[in-house]
Amino acid sequence: MRPVDKGSSPCASFSEYGDAKPYLLERLGNYCSYCEIHIALNANIAVEHMEAKAYKPNLKREWSNFLISCTMCNSMKSAKDGRPLGHEKGPRDFDKNLYLWPDEHDTWNAFRYLKDGRVIVNPNLAWQDRVSARRTRCLFKLNRTENEDSDNRFQLREQVNRTARHYLAKYEAALKIGYPVSELFELIYDIAKRDGFWSVWMTVFADHEDMCRKLINGFKGTNKAYFAQKLGGTKGADS
Structure with missing residues (x-):
């Protein structure tokens, strides 16, 4: 899960929480903050409330409570919502501190992405x-x-993992024979931007510091603070 830094609020207050969407997209890109799927700009992109407006109405229009979410991650979270088991219609007891959030924690180091998805x-x-x-x-x-x-989401993640490994093989083969890889390098980066799933690409290309640096710097809003000491020895890809 890509750790992000969305910066300070672009304005003193929002009249409606939906007004924050263009600012979030500008700073984080059109990727789900949780599953990392690429969200088409004409799709239904959700302004995600980390603490739901239903039980924290005072945070309904607060920048600190916003992330970008695909509708599926948004609905998965809403369906669970922290309600006590057997009290689906009862009061909500969601405790934000029990979870990891990409704008507050090192969520990259928290998970591993396997090739089977x-x-x-x-x-x-x-x-x-x-x-x-x-x-x-x-x-x-x-x-x-x-x-x-x-x-x-799972199937797309697995598919992107296969695509990334396909291009990893091409990239390493080109390096092995001393073939110029600058165009292939840019092509791989463009495909990663198009397909999303940043953590999959970071995992697959873990042994190639140049590509990891490109992914960290190229995806809007990636929190670089977590990678200052890691670019020289990024964690290895899962087998």
Whole structure:
């Protein structure tokens, strides 16, 4: 999950929370903050309230409470919503502090992206961080494989992983024979921008610092603070 920095609020207040959408897109790009899917600009992009306006109306128009979400991640979160089991119509008890948020935590280090499309929790995290990461993954149902309600996030992630590995093989083959790779390098970056799933590309190209640097710097809003010491030894790709 790409850690992001959306910066300070662009204005003193918003009349409606929807007014924040163009600013969020300008600063973060049109990618879901949670599953990282690329969201077409003419699609229904949601201004995501990390703490839902239904039970935190005072945060309804607060910039600090906004991220960008695809409609599927938004609905997965809304369906769960932190309600106690068996009290679907009861009061909401969502505790934001139990989860990891890409604009507050190092969510890149919290997860690992496998080539079969699964997202797993980094086993090297401290125990409480592992618990929070698992809660976050479940909150958005990132490993939901059933293609229900047009939910193809898992399938698209797996597909992008295959695409990334295909181009990794081409890139490494070109490097091996000393073939100029500048055009291929830019092509790979353009495909990553088009397809989304930043963490998949970062994982697959983990051994190539130049590409990792391009992905970190090229995707709007990536929080570079988490990568200042990592670019020279970015974590390896999962097998």
